[in-house]
Amino acid sequence: MPKTILITGASSGIGRATARLFAEKGWNVAATMRSPEEETELKELKNLKLYRLDVTKKEHLQNIISQVEDDFTSIEVLFNNAGYGAVGAFEKSSEEDVLNQFRVNLFGIMDLTREFIPYFRKKGEGVIINTSSVVGRFTIPLYSLYCSSKWALEGFTEALQYELRQFNIKVKMIEPAAIKTEFHGRSLKVFEDDSVKGYEKMEKNILSGMKKRNEKAPGPEVVAETVLKAATDSNQKLRYPTGKGAGAVLLARKILPTSWFNKMVFKQQNR
């Protein structure tokens, strides 16, 4: 009997590549997205079905398990992938920018996870995989909202794995480095407040530098392979760094004194 994975944000990038890979490997795939009516390619895959799910809409989250069960009988893996970057100088951001960033990158994950815990407990097993980032463990300038949402997600995920271990529910985290997706394209929300001055040089260097780095980065297929590993690992491993340089930068973060590491980030970001 094939297992089923539910993926959020399957319309593009990492979510989409993961949906394809799992379908190729014979899994049932519940590919959820905000606008399934616009999807044409994925729905051609035989063991994949599309569902409408905006992670900020409670009414979508509350009905999703029963909808997927009607089609695939059960769900074994939840992949919380949907997310976006709200970036720019914090001084330019609004309260709404902050709330939206946390609604999608953290609260949506918490709300969907809360739906899944009793479901997995009843089944006696389950895997929850959350999408963090390498910047869930260090920070970069102009990414204060994004980094803080991923740091919060790291804290949430790490604490949750202790709670759910006793119920045979594995909790895991993917930590991608730069990956070529829509993240730095249509998904990026840059704060626009021209009345705030003084950040022009930093914005020019960092935002264009990140965009260029992302264009040269590996594609989302690399992360999809990591998700497959996390979904099928029998151990309790929590963190899965993935993408070019992810392991190295996180090792540097771990072994270097914080002041050295921060100096290195500042220098690299302001080249």
Ligand SMILES: NC(=O)c1ccc[n+]([C@@H]2O[C@H](COP(=O)([O-])OP(=O)(O)OC[C@H]3O[C@@H](n4cnc5c(N)ncnc54)[C@H](OP(=O)(O)O)[C@@H]3O)[C@@H](O)[C@H]2O)c1
């Ligand atoms: N790309 C990178 O360099 C990188 C690095 C580290 C971590 N990540 C993380 O990887 C995850 C996937 O990003 P990506 O790189 O694949 O970018 P992407 O191509 O822009 O995909 C983001 C996905 O999230 C969906 N989404 C946004 N808001 C949503 C909402 N309210 N409800 C449901 N879905 C929503 C988007 O849906 P729509 O199509 O409807 O907009 C899209 O499917 C994110 O959590 C991101 O933070 C990315």
